[in-house]
Amino acid sequence: MSVPCICTTLRSASRRMIAFYDETIAPVGVNIAQFSLMRSIARVEPVTLTALGRRVELDRSTVGRNVRVLEKMGLVELGRGEDQREATVTLTEAGHKVLEDGAPLWDGAQKSLEDRLGVEFMRQLHTALDSL
Amino acid sequence: MSVPCICTTLRSASRRMIAFYDETIAPVGVNIAQFSLMRSIARVEPVTLTALGRRVELDRSTVGRNVRVLEKMGLVELGRGEDQREATVTLTEAGHKVLEDGAPLWDGAQKSLEDRLGVEFMRQLHTALDSL
């Protein structure tokens, strides 16, 4: 075989990395998808589900559902925008705290990867993945 | 920020690539996860769920469920091994046909990526991802 399927490789690597980050971030009570989404919310809150979905490149319905899980956990609040159709999301205090507490854990994971792989390698990998 | 989070980047790239390959392989009626799993099965059939799971680095229960979907689609058959605990999987004729029909589509996707990104780049990316 010439080049192994990049999709399979990518999915596999993604699962491994998710497991690694999930474990890393677990102490604050969320998984990496939730933590990542909350970080996105923090940057633009209050934000509508559709806008958030576009930002994180996820289907709107996916964002809606994931956000509702966070709402049950008390980490975000849902409200209505001026446009009555819009559902807006904002982080609660607890949500902000999770981000704060999780940041060093996240950084630690990042650091441990950098130590193992090298900053330059990771930078290149990041650029490569973004080009896909 | 120094290096952007490789996990987020990876998850995002993975979703995009899955979407791309799903679309590519759709004409034969399966998604890329199913196609990929079937290819793995083809290489070692008959195989037990646990062995297959180890091979593709997926939880045994995940493999079991995914295989059952394929079974409902008539693409694989489940049986019992000598060890009565073991559930063995084999591809049906229809399953083999899907692999045959899907191969050129899969190759086409691979080729189109190679054209866009270059073989060398993809080789390196593959190596990089495997090292994660």
Place this chain on the structure above:
DNA sequence: TCTCGTAACGGGCATATACCCGCAACCCAT
């Protein structure tokens, strides 16, 4: 041979993710 530890499943539970449909709110042009 009987027992106990281990291995393989199946099912339950939860999240992530996408697509589609239908409803309600909005907005623009007539």
Place this chain on the structure above:
DNA sequence: ATGGGTTGCGGGTATATGCCCGTTACGAGA
């Protein structure tokens, strides 16, 4: 102001994925 196209959601449906628990089958040692 009203009718029609557009936009934003929620819910339904389906797959992918992981973890945990209970059951059953095996196998090795007493």
